[in-house]
Amino acid sequence: MQGLLHSLILQAINEGRPDEYVDSLLNEAAEAGLVAVPQSLVTPEGSVDTKTLIAAIVDKAAATSDGVRPTPRPTIRRLEKSVTYTVKYGDSLAAIAYQHYGTTSAYQWIFAANKENLSSPDKIQAGQTLIIPAI
Numbered sequence: 001m002q003g004l005l006h007s008l009i010l011q012a013i014n015e016g017r018p019d020e021y022v023d024s025l026l027n028e029a030a031e032a033g034l035v036a037v038p039q040s041l042v043t044p045e046g047s048v049d050t051k052t053l054i055a056a057i058v059d060k061a062a063a064t065s066d067g068v069r070p071t072p073r074p075t076i077r078r079l080e081k082s083v084t085y086t087v088k089y090g091d092s093l094a095a096i097a098y099q100h101y102g103t104t105s106a107y108q109w110i111f112a113a114n115k116e117n118l119s120s121p122d123k124i125q126a127g128q129t130l131i132i133p134a135i
Contacts, residue, residue: 004035009054023050040094040107042122049092056094056104077102079134082113089126100132109133 008029012022026048029035041049077100085096097106111121113133118124 004029008035013054019050019054022054023048026050026053038094039120039122040097040104040111041092043090043092044087044123044125044128045089046122049090049095052092052095052098052104055098076106076135079132082134083132085130085132087124087126087128087130091124091126093121093124096130096132101135106135109135 008025009022012025017025026035026037027050030037030048037048037053041053043049079100083100085100087096093107093110094104097110098104100106101109107121110130110132111118113131117128117130124130
């Protein structure tokens with residue numbers, strides 16, 4: 001199903017569809033169970049964080065285009081010390097990770113640091129304070 005998710009997004013982008021269309025398309029497909037969405041990309045409101053998802057898919061597609069060598073993986077920004085972050089409406093753990101570390105996959109570090117208060121990566125809530133660990 002992950003391939004279908006990427007295909008839907010790339011097709012909509014190639015057709016020049018607006019962001020609102022892509023957002024609606026992905027959320028409808030997720031609600032219908034047609035595509036699997038990583039928990040780290042689900043916002044506190046239960047919708048798909050399409051902004052972060054689209055950016056990651058477009059970056060990956062650009063890096064693996066025909067005949068083009070993949071671009072190097074982004075350098076992970078290191079934090080000297082842990083900080084706190086207050087979750088905003090529309091945030092996802094992946095978006096918060098991207099904002100602080102420069103990569104969406106770092107959501108796992110945030111989740112691990114907040115495991116006492118989070119049962120799942122998609123269970124963050126607006127107004128909640130999270131620890132963003134130093135790495």
